[in-house]
Amino acid sequence: MIALTAASHTAQGRARRGLVAALAALALPAWSAPPAAVSDAPQDYAWTLPLSAKTGQGVLQLRLPPDVYLHARSPQLDDLRVFDAHGAALPFTLQAAQGKRQTSHRNLPLKIFPLSSSADPAQPLDLDVRTGADGRLLSVRVRPEQAAAGTGSGAGAAPRLSALILDLGPSVPAEAAPLIDALRFTPPAELREYNAQVWLDTSDDLKRWDTAGATELNWLVSRDAQTLANDKLEFTPRRFRYARLRWQSGVPQQFAGIVAEQLLQSEAPPYRDQLRLQPAPGRQADELVYAAPLAVPTSQVGLDFGTQTVVLPVTLGGYRELPPRQLGQAGSWLFEPVASATFYRIVQNGQVRASGELDIEPRHAKQWAARGQGIGGLQPVLRLAWEPATLVFLASGAPPYSLAVGRDKAVAAARALGQVAPGFSAAEVQMLETASAGPAQQRHAGADAAANDALAQAGAAARQRLWVLWGVLLLGVAVLGLMVWRLVKPAASKIDELGSTPSGG
Numbered sequence: 001m002i003a004l005t006a007a008s009h010t011a012q013g014r015a016r017r018g019l020v021a022a023l024a025a026l027a028l029p030a031w032s033a034p035p036a037a038v039s040d041a042p043q044d045y046a047w048t049l050p051l052s053a054k055t056g057q058g059v060l061q062l063r064l065p066p067d068v069y070l071h072a073r074s075p076q077l078d079d080l081r082v083f084d085a086h087g088a089a090l091p092f093t094l095q096a097a098q099g100k101r102q103t104s105h106r107n108l109p110l111k112i113f114p115l116s117s118s119a120d121p122a123q124p125l126d127l128d129v130r131t132g133a134d135g136r137l138l139s140v141r142v143r144p145e146q147a148a149a150g151t152g153s154g155a156g157a158a159p160r161l162s163a164l165i166l167d168l169g170p171s172v173p174a175e176a177a178p179l180i181d182a183l184r185f186t187p188p189a190e191l192r193e194y195n196a197q198v199w200l201d202t203s204d205d206l207k208r209w210d211t212a213g214a215t216e217l218n219w220l221v222s223r224d225a226q227t228l229a230n231d232k233l234e235f236t237p238r239r240f241r242y243a244r245l246r247w248q249s250g251v252p253q254q255f256a257g258i259v260a261e262q263l264l265q266s267e268a269p270p271y272r273d274q275l276r277l278q279p280a281p282g283r284q285a286d287e288l289v290y291a292a293p294l295a296v297p298t299s300q301v302g303l304d305f306g307t308q309t310v311v312l313p314v315t316l317g318g319y320r321e322l323p324p325r326q327l328g329q330a331g332s333w334l335f336e337p338v339a340s341a342t343f344y345r346i347v348q349n350g351q352v353r354a355s356g357e358l359d360i361e362p363r364h365a366k367q368w369a370a371r372g373q374g375i376g377g378l379q380p381v382l383r384l385a386w387e388p389a390t391l392v393f394l395a396s397g398a399p400p401y402s403l404a405v406g407r408d409k410a411v412a413a414a415r416a417l418g419q420v421a422p423g424f425s426a427a428e429v430q431m432l433e434t435a436s437a438g439p440a441q442q443r444h445a446g447a448d449a450a451a452n453d454a455l456a457q458a459g460a461a462a463r464q465r466l467w468v469l470w471g472v473l474l475l476g477v478a479v480l481g482l483m484v485w486r487l488v489k490p491a492a493s494k495i496d497e498l499g500s501t502p503s504g505g
Contacts (some may be wrong), residue, residue, distance in 0.1 A: 021266055041087045043443060045079065046406030047071040050438040053095065053395070059433040060395050062403075064094075064388040066273045067440035072295035075364040077389075079410035084435035089413065090396045093420045094463060097270035097387035104219025104266075107259040108178060110166040111241070113140040114254055117158040127165075129206055134243075135171030139180065140206075149242070161252040165206075166243040173480045177239040178262040185217060185231045192221040195248020200233055202240035209244060214235075215251075229442045237263050256432075270299065270387045275380040277368070283319070290382045292367040297364060300357035300385035303343045305378060311344040314372035316358075318365045335369065343380070357385055392429060394420050 003339075023194075042048055049067060054061050073079050082090040117126075168178070175456040187194055197219040201209040211234030220228045220263060243260075275296060279288040292298075301316050317337040324331050343355045368382055395401065 002243075004503050013348040014218075017272045029151075030165045040081070040089060042083045042402060042404050044407060045081065045443070047385045047402035047404070047440045047442055049403040049405075049440050051082075051401040051403055051435050052438070053399075053433060055433060056395070056399075056434045058395055059424070059432055060393060060435045061099075062391045062393075062435045062437060063271065064391055065437045065440075066275070066388075067484075068403065068405050069273075069388070069441065070275075070293050071299075071440060072217075072293070073408050074410065074412075075294055076404075076412065077295060077404055077414075078412040079407040080391075081404040081413060083404060084393070084400050085400055086398055088397050090401065091415055091420045092413070093392050093415070093417045094414050095390040097389060100268045100430075102266050102268050105182075105261045106264055107184075108168065108180075108260045109261050110168060110183075110260055112255070112258060113137060113165040113167065114161055115140065115165060117142045117162045118159045119262050127206060130226075133398075136169060137165070137167040137242075140165045140385065161254060162246070163252075163496070164254075164258075166245065166258060168241060168243075171241065176240065177237055178260070179237045179243070179265075180260045181237040181263045182232055182234045183243070184260040184261060185233075185255050185257050187219055187229075187231070188256050189252065191253065194219055194250070194253065196253070197248040198233065198250075199246050199248055201244040201246070202238060202242070202275075203244070204241040204426060206242055212238060212240075212243075214248070243403055259472055266267040271390055272385045274383055274385045276304070277384065279370070279379050279382070281376070282369055282371075286371060286373050288370045288375055288379070290370070292365055292368055292384060294364055294366050296384060297362040297386045298360065298384045299362045299387055300383075301339060301368075302355065302357040302360055302384055302385075303370065303380040305343070305345045305354075305380045308378060310347055310380075311342060311346070312372050312375065312377060312378065313340070313342045314370050314375060315340045316368060316370050320370055338363065357383065362386070392417065392432065394421055401435075421451040431467070454467045 010456075047067065049065065068077070068080065077094065080092075080094075080267065082092045084090055126143045128139075128141050128143050129139075142162075160415065166183075183200065195216070197216050199214045202212045203209045213233060213294045215233040216228050216230060217233070222228075241371055275292075277290040277292055281287075281289055282289045303314060305312075315337050315338050317335055319333045320336055322332045322334050339358045339360050341355065341358055343353065345354045347353075368384075370380070370382065391403075393401075417424070417429070421432075
């Protein structure tokens, strides 16, 4: 019996080894078949936009045109590519839109108080100051005992102009004080030629003075009344209440006028593109729906009623599909409001008053809905506005370049800024040369279908290999079970026969 059992196990081992070898031979083609290569060339995208630049800079920037958002298939612009003349993909990154800081100036006339003294100009002046209740200077003069006191060879000399005190006006809180970065001087009308070096000090209390800057003032008036002048003193922007002008060289002058240039800074909002959508009947009464490009990152919405006079409360939003509660039932749609406001258009005294755009969190949607009583009869146009991103790309290939967009299930290709323009500061990126984009051109109808077919074929091949592998494994398990059963059954019969034989036979 022991010999028979060992023979049975030996046969089973040989069968298992043979089965494993057969399964490996069957499964090898399923594993070894390489995945189909997916093309990524300009012809695989439905739309292309030609790019051009004036100079051959290595890194260029482009504010994405509206056509990119209208034809892209991905909310994150995953199907965006930059190609060179030979169809090679170029590295690029996408930067969020940013506002630009704008600067301007406003002239603030200064009230001038001349200081006369016969004392040494290097000595500090002892001032007699009178101010109003609002802090405005009423009078400033050198104390009489100092104004008449001379030293050295100049003792007893008549007082002469030695400095000018400049007043900005009434006192204001420190945080509201104007930011000044320059003074501009107007010479006396009779002065046709002048040259002097002046120093400017600033103060908030006429006691402690800080040096702000210095400059050479000069001008020359020709016989034909043409003037060559350097009449401006520039310095680092600062806030102050009073200023003092003193001379290091040249003859002190009582200028006809002095103005302070107040620096005004403001942050301009980012540029926005706008899209107008026509309405269609909604899912219920008093509702309109608007089909929209999915890639548009809407940050402002508005309604345009044409020439109608309208005042209408409206809720704007979209629908989200809910799964069915029970198997076999259809899903439902949930309306999700995004913004509510009273939109209007009124003509009063010949002037049109109309509601503007509403700011919202950036939102991607294939469809918008507007709800309001009687809105169906008004048929307003929906305005969508968004801040286009800036494309920064490495012009490493052969020009001309092109921008491609419009492909389903594309893999994102945008990189980090450091992989496109390493070492560039934010200020340098903003100053990059700007490329220009031509109108979008649609490729032949089969291009988009071919690209999608390639992706579909690659996915189908992968699924096919998986099913073949599972089929081979299941078949192997079944064959192995059958072989084990066929080997074990005769052995069990032999064992039963031996057990039933009489021991004395």
